[in-house]
Amino acid sequence: MSHFTMPSNYVRNWDEFYYLNILTCYQYLPSPKWASWVEDKLKQQFLQLGLIPYMQMDIADKLSSRETNRARGMNVRRTYQVLEARNFICACMKRNSPVSRRFIQYIALQSNNMVLLVRDVMTGNLVVRPPDEETWLLRDKVGYGRAAKNDWSTIKEVGPVLFEEMDQHRKWHFGFKEYYDVIIWDLDPGHGFHELYNTVQTTLIKAHRLEKRTDLYKPCEPILRTITRDKKTLRARDMMSDEQDVKSIWDDIMGDRMAMNYFTTNPKDLEERSRKEVVGLSDELPEEWRYELADRLEDAVLFRGSTMITSLSMLPRLRAEKKTTTNTDEEFTDSEVEDECDDSESEHEDCGGEIVPFHIEDSYATYLEKHRRGAKSTRQKQKELFGGYMQEEFEITIDRQQAAAFKDCWHKANLSPDHQKRWAEFESLMAALKFGPGLNKSKPHEEAMGHFFDDKLYVYKLLADLGVTSDAKRCVLKDMDFATSLVALFFDVPDYNDFLNRAPGSRFKNSLILNQVERAKQPPYCRTPDSNQNRPREHWREWDAINMRHTDHGYICDTFPDHWNLVVRPALAQLYKAGVICTTFHRRSLGLAISMEEPGREGKPDLHFDWRTTIDESFLPPGLTDPFKIEPLLFQAQEFARRHPGARFSVLKL
Secondary structure: OOOOHHHHOOOOOHHHHHHHHHHHHOOOOOOHHHHOOOOOHHHHHHHHOOOEEEEEEOOHHHHOEEEEEOOOOOOOOOEEEEEEEOOEEEEEEEOOOHHHHHHHHHHHHOOOOEEEEEEEOOOOOEEEOOOHHHOEEEEEEEEEOOHHHOOOEEEEEOOHHHHHHHHHHOOOOOOOOOEEEEEEEEOOOOOOHHHHHHHHHHHHHHHHOOOOHHHHHHHHHHHHOOEEEOOOOOOEEEOOOOOOOOOOHHHHHHOOOOOEOOOOOOHHHHHHHHHOOOOOOEOOOOOOOOOOHHHHHHHHHHOOOOOOOOOHHHOHHHOOOOOOOOOOOOOOOHHHHOOOOOOOOOOOEOOOOOEOOOOHHHHHHHHHHHHHOOOOOOHHHHHHHHHHHHHHHHHHHHHHHHHHHHHHHHHHOOOOOOHHHHHHHHHHHHHHOOOOOOOOOOOOHHHHHHHHHHHHHHHHHHHHHOOOOOOOOOHHHHHHHHHHHHHHOOOOOHHHHHHHHOOOHHHHOOOOOOOHHHHHOOOOOOOOOOOHHHOOHHHHHHHHHHHHHOOOOOOHHHHOOHHHHHHHHHHHHHHHHHOOOOOOOOOOOOOEEEEEOOOOOOOOOEEEEEOOOOOOOOOOOOOOOOHHHOOOHHHHHHHHHHHOOOOOOOOOOO
């Protein structure tokens, strides 16, 4: 075997390949053809951490150019020639390993700097796929007039053609398919390659969760413990079982004589090194490499359940897979989908046994009367009208599904303490009340049916009072009936009190949800509703001071206090995983996420967004009243309760 590419074709899995890769990095095989695999220190750092690069483009700053000939004062049209290039790295990673999953997730979250594409070689599927407009690597624009008015011409882009070219360019191939093909490229063209390299390297180190210098060699520890460096030839060789005084390469790395030197522009790291009077070598990792408490809190949210969210299609706000049957906007059941109800059933009965005032036939007849308008009823006209009716019904179904997913993701994104636990309990209560407690099976049939019809007639009367006509949607009655059952639990209604004395409502008998007196003693964790424009200046004092000290070098986020990251990063991760926010392929942001304490809530930092520089000053129209001049609803309710002892309140939230 005279070259690394030959045995790489015969290894059986990734672990064997990585073992061979580390032996080559530490000159275990003396052939110069094997040494060419490592190439330089930059590549070796990737190889040791499990990222195997096989192709890169590092001259985007030299290729990118822009030439314009305005030709002022001459009878010649303006010409332009623009060429933009992006640096990129093509590499391979172990399939489905914890480090690979974290690395892919971290890179996907940095879409304001980099673009990522990941292909699962085993299945051929794309694990991460960017938008089509961001797949270009080299493009140009040549012509007359203004360059901004003309379209780009893509010369090279990430796609099947590039995959084939990279596969032909690569001299070595794996004998297995358990790996990811990863392509990372710059978002902005014309940047130096060191920016992309440093970002990928930092992300890869973060994915390994390293805390000190010696952790950089932890991935290859099992291999380095078995080889030593010969004192005469300085070549790596196997350790013999009878050699007692020989140190392995791992022992040398862990020794006191080993230290590291690094260059950094991070202001926090420079301040720390100056305070500790560190010059040259150090045993500590750079601040941006260290895996700290903020990283742990963020990972606890992102990787709960070991699930990656690397594309917009995985966000719950864009697809409603969960059957939210505990919601007033639940998806239709099978009985509602299959012809609404059987023809042999009574004219006024639904498949679930509930009385409904209108059927799909009645609704369709109303639709025909609404759209026919005296036109001749031909067969083609009936088909068109029925098609329009079905399209309207389909859109309503989709809207309800999206609304259910929308509400679910907002509840999952709630950052209030214990909200998830309280909301899960409330969902269980709504599930128990789904069919309404008015039909009490413990009573005789006649009496139970009497209460049942009384409830329904009350809802019909309420519909009439609200002016809801017979062409209303079929879910209106169900939603109002459910709302009546839910609200009645908070009042002394005998039939609904019986619900708490039998299954499944007995487990909620001592719940704080229904014990309003005890719940009032534990007020919820609430922030003030003031927007950016209405907050006092004292609220922004700490943040404005940090903003004033920031220079144009580096990201302003690097200057944030450490205790801010403990609040901001886990909160943003929860909003992201719930689907409330998503990544964007733009460098410019409308606001910055910061951590601030509201006046009167000292010691309780919260996540805030500063939109002051991007929002326009708003003015109320003459017909509207400033809501801040209206007495809060809580104060009005308290005053009413003092004047009317024993008063009860029910709040409808829209």
